[in-house]
Amino acid sequence: MSTVVAIVLMLALAAYAVFGGADFGAGFWDLIAGGPERGAEPRNVIERSIGPVWEANHVWLIFVFVVTWTAFPPAYESIVLTMFVPLTLAALGIVFRGASFAFRKAVVTLRFRRIFGAAFALSSVLVPFCMGAIAGGIASGHVPSGGKAGDPVDSWLNPTSVVTGVLAVAVAAYLAAVYLVWDARHFREFAMGEYFRRRAVVSAVVAGVVAIVDLFVLNSKASHVFDGLMSRALPTAILSVLCGAGALVLLMRYAARGARVLAILAVALIIVSWGIAQWPYLLPVSLKIKEAAAPTATLVALVVAVGLAVLIVVPGFVLLYVLDQRAMLPEEGTEDVGDRPLDASAG
Template sequence: MFVPLAIAAFGIVLRGASFAFRKTVVTVRFRRVFGGLFALSSVLVPFCFGAIAGGIASGRVPAGGKAGDPVGSWLNRTSLVTGGLAVVLAAYLAAVYLVRDARRAGDTDLAGYFRRRAVLSAVAAAVVAVIGFVVLSASAPHVFDRLISWALPPVVLSVLSGFGALVLLVRGAARGARVLAVVAVACIIFSWGVAQWPYLLPESVTVSAAAAPTGTLITLLVAVGLAVLIVLPGFVLLYVLDQRRLLPEEGVEDAADRIVDTEAG
């Protein structure tokens, strides 16, 4: 899985760099370039992580440190479906969040634009999820069997939450859709973990067998806890300030905006 992991790492860096540079360049041409790179990386990263999950679930990663196929391990029918599902779910959540942001900004046209895309991506996610169930039943029977047994409650909750969010989006309701969308996606991820438990590599390596020594785990937990205490308050403050529109505008003025302002004057 070093190939998709490397692509995902490159995509994360490219996404952040494109976002930053797009806010500093002036010409429309370069803004389109960085915007395109941002969009490309936003597709690559979730696809790679979804493909990795599909490759692991379908037994494409051999146990014992043996070398697997660097291409076939993550470019197979299971990985393609799970990677596609990850991309669609990311697009769905982004559209739902942007509906709320557009409404808060008072832009009804933009809210309708993202609402339509949220509905379309929700329908696409449902279709891909159904296809994924069919593919998993053949390529990853262990995960599929537990999805329809032990992991069935979160699966049902995901379906109900997703349907509720879809109804609210279609009706143009102002509240509730974002919470239900988050619950639906979170339940999908949680149900996958329940279905694969207790295996890290299904039916070959358990989580307990692959765990590091106790001292290493304790040190890691302490480091993560300290990082949360240090970093999380800043993120919470940033989110609250952004939601209340108290942050100053960043970046430079768009050249196209200056042209429009000149023609209007």
């Protein structure tokens, strides 16, 4: 049963990387879009793209936390005690990012729009870096088992963590650019489609280079994960590379729909490969999944709860994304017909 829950946790992490990662990546492109005049058009595309769904994406992160502390409490305790600094920074980044995204559209003066825009964009880079740094710290064995706290600084500012954090930012930027190519063309903004297509190609190359550097760092600092990538996780890792390369080829050929599908698979398979490579440990190489698992009754109840959540929550997510892709959702801050008084149409 612990294996089933671990697989569920890995899939939830992959979902957060695919949906939340693209959300953060859009903030990266917002950061480097340029001044108010030069960056106005790409920022409009970004706001329209993430506006209806940005709040929903963090449900996956909450799900990951709940499953981890319920199913694997010893691992959760060790991770939180050791990684409280990047976890706190990520939480603050998520809060500031959401508030700034909302306030930026509400304020009138250019000065405050710049302030909130900068807070939104910088937080969009900080959060994925912290998430990647946490993953790198866990993979390189900087989180001790037994509910003990590791070094609060070296645990997430070590070579593996830093490179993995940079990789997380690069992958998020790549995924967001691919999404934005589709969104821009969907609304027949072909100039913006070309704008983000070029950035998607560049970010794909950058992410590939950083991934290669990360492999060398893993070989030196996280040998268990590196050995797993080169053995049991090799098929999924190769498939991730092939999907990424295929997405790049389709981008070069202006096939945005197919590129988006392959980019999603490439990013999801990175998470799956990491999980398989780390197997059977939650904390390499000190705490195995079975050793960290809660009692069987707790795991069974959790699996039942997850199954109910899939039946109840997932259809709502699917509907939200379908309506968003079909441009059937009202923009934030605009009047919806359903909000008007009943006698308004009579006049």
